[in-house]
Amino acid sequence: MTLADxxxxxxxxxxxxxxxxxxxxxxxxxxxxxxxxGLAGALAGVxxxxxxxxxxxxxxxxxxxxxxxxxxxxxxxxxAFFLIVIGVVGAAVTVYGFGxxxxxEGRYSLRLLGAMLNVLLLSLxxxxxxxxxxxxxxxxxxMSLSAYSxxxxxxxxxxxxxxxxxxxxxxxxxxxxLLAMFLLLSAGDLTTSFAGMRSASLSSGTRDAAxxxxxxxxxxxxxxxxxxxxxxxxxxxxxSHVSALMSGVxxxxxxxxxxxxxxxxxxxxxxxxxxxxxxxxxxxxLLGVLYALMEHDLKRLLAYHSVENVGIIxxxxxxxxxFQSFGLPTLAALGIVAGMYHTINHACFKGLLFLxxxxxxxxxxxxxxxxxGGLIKRMPRxxxxxxxxxxxxxxxxxxNGFASEWLVFQxxxxxxxxxxxxxxxxxxxxxxxxxxxxxxxxxCFVKAFGITFLAIPRSPxxxxxxxxxxxMQAGMATLAVACVALGLAPFAVVPLLGSSLAGLPxxxxxxxxxxxxLPLQVPGTSGxxxxxxxxxxxxxxxxxxxxxLRLLGAxxxxxxxxTWGCGRIGQTPRMEYTATAFAELYRPTRDLSxxxxxxxKYFVQSIEYRSEIHPWIERVxxxxxLQGLHRAAIWVRRLQGGSxxxxxxxxxxxxxxxxxxxxxxx
Amino acid sequence: MNVGMIGxxxxxxQATLALLLAPGLVGLVRWLKARLQNRRGAPVWQPYWELAKxxxxxxxxxxxxxxxxxxxxxxVFASTVAVTFLVPILAVxxxxxxxxxxxxVVYLLLLGxxxxxxxxxxxxxPFGGMGASREMTVAALAEPTVALAIFALALxxxxxxxxxxxxxxxxxxxxxxxxxxxxxxxxxxxxxxxxTGRLPIDNPATHLELTMIHEAMILExxxxxxxxxxxxxxxxxxxxxxxxxxxxxxxxxxxxxxxxALAVAVVSLLAKLAVLAxxxxxxxxxxxxxxxxxxxxxxxxxxVLALLAVTSSxxxx
Numbered sequence: 001m002t003l004a005d006x007x008x009x010x011x012x013x014x015x016x017x018x019x020x021x022x023x024x025x026x027x028x029x030x031x032x033x034x035x036x037x038g039l040a041g042a043l044a045g046v047x048x049x050x051x052x053x054x055x056x057x058x059x060x061x062x063x064x065x066x067x068x069x070x071x072x073x074x075x076x077x078x079x080a081f082f083l084i085v086i087g088v089v090g091a092a093v094t095v096y097g098f099g100x101x102x103x104x105e106g107r108y109s110l111r112l113l114g115a116m117l118n119v120l121l122l123s124l125x126x127x128x129x130x131x132x133x134x135x136x137x138x139x140x141x142x143m144s145l146s147a148y149s150x151x152x153x154x155x156x157x158x159x160x161x162x163x164x165x166x167x168x169x170x171x172x173x174x175x176x177x178l179l180a181m182f183l184l185l186s187a188g189d190l191t192t193s194f195a196g197m198r199s200a201s202l203s204s205g206t207r208d209a210a211x212x213x214x215x216x217x218x219x220x221x222x223x224x225x226x227x228x229x230x231x232x233x234x235x236x237x238x239x240s241h242v243s244a245l246m247s248g249v250x251x252x253x254x255x256x257x258x259x260x261x262x263x264x265x266x267x268x269x270x271x272x273x274x275x276x277x278x279x280x281x282x283x284x285x286l287l288g289v290l291y292a293l294m295e296h297d298l299k300r301l302l303a304y305h306s307v308e309n310v311g312i313i314x315x316x317x318x319x320x321x322x323f324q325s326f327g328l329p330t331l332a333a334l335g336i337v338a339g340m341y342h343t344i345n346h347a348c349f350k351g352l353l354f355l356x357x358x359x360x361x362x363x364x365x366x367x368x369x370x371x372x373g374g375l376i377k378r379m380p381r382x383x384x385x386x387x388x389x390x391x392x393x394x395x396x397x398x399x400n401g402f403a404s405e406w407l408v409f410q411x412x413x414x415x416x417x418x419x420x421x422x423x424x425x426x427x428x429x430x431x432x433x434x435x436x437x438x439x440x441x442x443x444c445f446v447k448a449f450g451i452t453f454l455a456i457p458r459s460p461x462x463x464x465x466x467x468x469x470x471x472m473q474a475g476m477a478t479l480a481v482a483c484v485a486l487g488l489a490p491f492a493v494v495p496l497l498g499s500s501l502a503g504l505p506x507x508x509x510x511x512x513x514x515x516x517x518l519p520l521q522v523p524g525t526s527g528x529x530x531x532x533x534x535x536x537x538x539x540x541x542x543x544x545x546x547x548x549l550r551l552l553g554a555x556x557x558x559x560x561x562x563t564w565g566c567g568r569i570g571q572t573p574r575m576e577y578t579a580t581a582f583a584e585l586y587r588p589t590r591d592l593s594x595x596x597x598x599x600x601k602y603f604v605q606s607i608e609y610r611s612e613i614h615p616w617i618e619r620v621x622x623x624x625x626l627q628g629l630h631r632a633a634i635w636v637r638r639l640q641g642g643s644x645x646x647x648x649x650x651x652x653x654x655x656x657x658x659x660x661x662x663x664x665x666x
Numbered sequence: 667m668n669v670g671m672i673g674x675x676x677x678x679x680q681a682t683l684a685l686l687l688a689p690g691l692v693g694l695v696r697w698l699k700a701r702l703q704n705r706r707g708a709p710v711w712q713p714y715w716e717l718a719k720x721x722x723x724x725x726x727x728x729x730x731x732x733x734x735x736x737x738x739x740x741x742v743f744a745s746t747v748a749v750t751f752l753v754p755i756l757a758v759x760x761x762x763x764x765x766x767x768x769x770x771v772v773y774l775l776l777l778g779x780x781x782x783x784x785x786x787x788x789x790x791x792p793f794g795g796m797g798a799s800r801e802m803t804v805a806a807l808a809e810p811t812v813a814l815a816i817f818a819l820a821l822x823x824x825x826x827x828x829x830x831x832x833x834x835x836x837x838x839x840x841x842x843x844x845x846x847x848x849x850x851x852x853x854x855x856x857x858x859x860x861x862t863g864r865l866p867i868d869n870p871a872t873h874l875e876l877t878m879i880h881e882a883m884i885l886e887x888x889x890x891x892x893x894x895x896x897x898x899x900x901x902x903x904x905x906x907x908x909x910x911x912x913x914x915x916x917x918x919x920x921x922x923x924x925x926x927a928l929a930v931a932v933v934s935l936l937a938k939l940a941v942l943a944x945x946x947x948x949x950x951x952x953x954x955x956x957x958x959x960x961x962x963x964x965x966x967x968x969x970v971l972a973l974l975a976v977t978s979s980x981x982x983x
Contacts, residue, residue, distance in 0.1 A: 374730075396780060397770055421981045428976040432810065436806075450788075527767045545744060563790055
C-alpha cells in the first residue's frame with residue numbers, strides 16, 4: 001500500500017465514520033466527533049493532494065468496497081489541486097462548526113447537520129477524483145442534496161425554504177444539462193472511463209453541444225450570471241460554516257467540472273468557447289460586485305462577491321481556452337493557472353469572510369449590517385480576521401487576492417499575441433472590466449468592514465456582542481494563515497499549479513517552466529513582482545516611520561476626546577453613516593415616494609422611503625417565464641377532472657400511444 | 667562601490683528626494699494659484715512649517731475610535747513611501763523594479779485609500795462616513811483608470827514594469843505620440859486630479875462639509891497623525907506628477923548611473939514638476955468644482971479614454 005492509497009483510505013473512511021458518528025452521538029460529543037472526523041478526512045485530502053502533486057504518482061482505485069460496480073476513482077494533477085482546496089477549507093470549516101453549531105443545540109437537528117456536512121465533504125472529494133461519468137454524477141447529486149438539506153437547517157426562519165427551493169430547482173436544471181452532456185460524450189454508457197471519452201472522436205457539432213451543456217450545467221453550480229440567482233439566496237440562509245463551504249468550495253466544483261470537460265475530455269475547442277467563458281466571466285464579475293454594493297445583509301453581500309470572484313476565475317480560464325485554440329500553449333497554461341490560483345485564493349478568503357460573518361451573526365443574531373457597528377472593540381480577533389479577508393478580496397497587496405488578479409491581468413496582457421484583431425479586442429475590454437470590478441470591490445469592503453465593525457454600535461444587540469469561542473477563532477485563523485501564505489509565495493504556488501496541468505493534453509508542457517525565482521516572472525509577458533519583498537518593505541516602513549518620529553522628537557501626547565460634531569453635544573448612533581448611505585452614489589434610482597396634498601404640492605402628506613433591490617435579471621429572465629409557467633400549470637390543471645372514467649381514458653390512450661410508438665420504432 | 671550598490675543607494679536617494687520635495691510641490695501649486703488670483707499667497711515652503719507644527723502638537727483621538735484609527739496614518743504613509751521606490755522618478759532601471767510593477771503601484775495606493783476610508787468611518791462622525799463613501803466612489807473609478815492608462819503603455823513596451831516602459835519609450839520616441847499614449851495621457855491627467863483631491867473633483871482648500879471629500883474623511887485627525895496623512899497626500903501628488911512626466915515624456919530620466927546624467931535627471935524632474943504644477947494651478951483658477959453627482963461622469967470619461975487607449979494599443983501594435 002503506497003502512501004497515496006493509505007491517505008485515500010483514511011479520507012474515505014474518516015468521512016464515512018463522521019456520518020455514522022453524527023447520526024449516533026449527540027451533544028458536545030457528537031459535535032466533537034463530527035468535527036474530528038471531518039478534520040481527519042480534510043487533512044487526509046490535503047495530504048493526498050500534496051503527495052500526488054509532489055511526486056507525480058497517480059493512484060487509481062476502482063472502488064472495490066462498493067456493492068455496485070462501475071465506480072472508479074483516479075487522482076491526477078487537477079484532482080490533486082482541488083483535493084487541497086477542499087481539504088484546506090474543509091479543515092477550517094469543521095473546526096469552526098464545532099463551536100458554531102453549539103448554538104443550534106436543542107433548536108435544530110444537529111445529527112442531520114453533522115451527517116450532511118461529512119456527506120458533503122465526502123462527495124466533494126469523490127467528485128474531483130471521479131474517473132467516469134457515473135461516479136461524477138452520483139457524487140454531484142450527493143453534493144447538491146446534502147448542501148440542500150443544510151441550507152434548510154434554519155427552516156423556521158423566513159425566506160429559508162424559498163431560497164432552498166430556488167437552489168434545488170436550479171441545481172437540478174444544471175444536473176439535467178450535465179447528464180445530457182455526459183450521455184453525449186460517452187455515447188450513452190455512463191461507466192465509460194474518462195480515458196475512453198478522451199479518445200472518442202466526436203463530430204464538431206456534438207462537441208459544441210457538449211460544451212454548451214457543460215457551460216450551462218457547471219455555470220449554474222458556479223453561479224455565473226445570469227444563472228447565479230439562487231446563490232445570493234441560498235448561501236446566506238445556510239449555517240455560516242456551511243455558507244463558507246458552499247461559497248468557498250461547492251461553487252468551485254463548477255470550475256473543476258468546466259476545466260475537466262473542456263480542457264481534459266474535449267481537449268479544447270474553437271475560439272468562441274473561450275470567448276463565451278470570458279464573456280460570461282466579465283459580466284458576472286461586474287454584476288456581482290454592483291449588486292454586492294447595494295446589499296446591507298452581510299452574508300448576501302459576501303454571496304454576491306462569490307459571483308464576482310467566480311467571474312474573475314472564468315476570465316482567467318476563458319482567456320486560457322482562447323489562447324489554446326489559437327495555438328498559444330504557454331499563454332493557455334498561464335490563463336488556466338491564473339484561474340486556478342484565484343480558485344484557491346477565493347476559497348480561502350471567502351471562507352474566512354463567511355466564517356467571520358458567521359461569528360458576527362452568532363454574536364448578534366442578525367445579518368443586517370444597519371444594526372451592527374463597534375464590533376472591533378467587542379470582537380477584536382474576529383475583526384482582525386475579517387479585515388484580513390476584506391483586504392485579500394479587495395486585491396490589496398501583498399495578500400493572495402492580489403497575486404492571482406495580477407496573474408489574470410498578465411494573462412490578458414498576453415492577448416495581443418492573438419493574430420486576429422477582431423478577437424483580440426475582447427482582451428482589453430476584459431482588462432477594463434476586471435480593473436473596475438476590483439476597484440468597486442474595495443469600496444464594497446470598506447462599507448462591509450466599516451459599517452459592521454467600526455464606530456458606535458447601532459443597536460443594543462451590537463453593544464452586547466461577544467467574541468467567538470476558541471474553535472471558531474481557530475477555524476478563522478487557519479484560513480487567515482492560508483491567505484497570507486498564498487499571497488506571499490506565488491513563486492512557489494504558481495509552479496505547483498503549472499505542474500498540476502502537466503498531465504493534461506493540449507496545454508503546454510512548458511507549464512513546468514514557471515520561474516522559481518523570487519519575482520513572479522511569467523512566460524510570454526514579462527511583468528515582475530514579488531509580494532514577499534513588498535511585504536518586507538511595508539513592514540520595515542511600518543517599523544521605521546514611528547521609530548523615526550520618536551527619534552526626531554515628534555510630540556507623543558495623546559488625548560481622548562469626543563468626535564467633533566459642529567458643536568452638538570452627545571453623539572448617537574443615528575448620526576452615523578449607514579450602509580445604505582455609503583453606497584448611495586451607486587444607486588441608480590430613487591426609492592422615495594412622496595404623497596402631496598391634493599391642493600398644493602408644498603404640503604407633503606406622507607413620505608415613504610423604501611430600499612429594496614430586485615435585480616432585473618430575476619425580473620426579466622426568471623419572473624416572467626415563471627409567470628408563464630404558472631399560467632400554463634393552471635391551464636393543464638383542467639385535465640384533472642376528478643372523474644374516474646376520464647382517468648381510465650387517459651390511461652388507455654397513453655398505453656395505446658406507447659405501444660404504437662414502440663412498434664413503430666422497431 | 668559596485669554598480670549594484672549604487673542602484674540601492676539611488677533608490678533610497680530617490681525616495682528621500684521625493685519625500686523632501688513633496689510638501690514644496692504642494693506649496694508651489696498653492697503659491698502659483700494665489701499669484702494667478704492676484705493674491706500674494708503663502709511662501710512655497712509654507713507646507714514644511716505646517717508639517718513641523720503638526721508634528722509638535724498633541725493628538726486628539728475620538729473616544730469612539732479603535733486601534734485602526736491610530737494605525738491607518740502609518741499604513742497610508744508606508745504604502746505611499748513604498749510606491750516611491752517603485753516608480754521611475756530619477757533613473758531607470760533600478761533594483762526594485764522587479765519588486766512591483768504598475769499593478770502593484772496602483773493597488774498599493776488603493777491600500778492606503780482603503781485604510782484611510784476605514785479610519786474615516788471609525789470615529790462614527792457623519793462627515794467621516796460621507797468622506798469615506800465619496801473617496802471610495804472616486805477611487806473605485808480612478809484606480810482602474812490608472813491601471814488601464816498605464817496598461818496602454820505597457821502593451822507597447824511588452825512589460826508592466828514601469829522602468830521598462832520608460833526605457834522603451836526613450837528607445838522609440840515615435841511611440842510617445844501614438845494614439846494609445848495620447849489617450850492614456852488624457853485619462854491619467856483627469857485621474858491625477860481625482861486621486862490627489864484637486865479641482866474639479868475635490869477642493870483642497872475647502873472645509874465646507876457638503877462638498878469636501880478628502881478633507882471630510884480626515885476631519886478627525888490631528889497632530890502627528892494628520893502630519894503623516896498630509897505628507898502622504900503631498901507625496902501622492904508628486905508620484906502622479908512624476909508618472910505623468912516620466913512615463914509620457916521620459917526624456918531627462920537617467921539611464922546611465924553617472925553624476926552628470928543624474929544631475930540632468932534632477933533638473934528635468936524639477937522642470938516637469940514645475941510645468942505640471944503650473945498647469946494644475948491654471949486649471950484650478952479657471953474651473954469651478956463639479957457637483958458631486960457629476961464627478962462619476964467625469965471619471966467615466968477618463969475611464970473610457972483609458973479603455974480606448976488600451977484598445978488602440980492592442981490593435982495598433
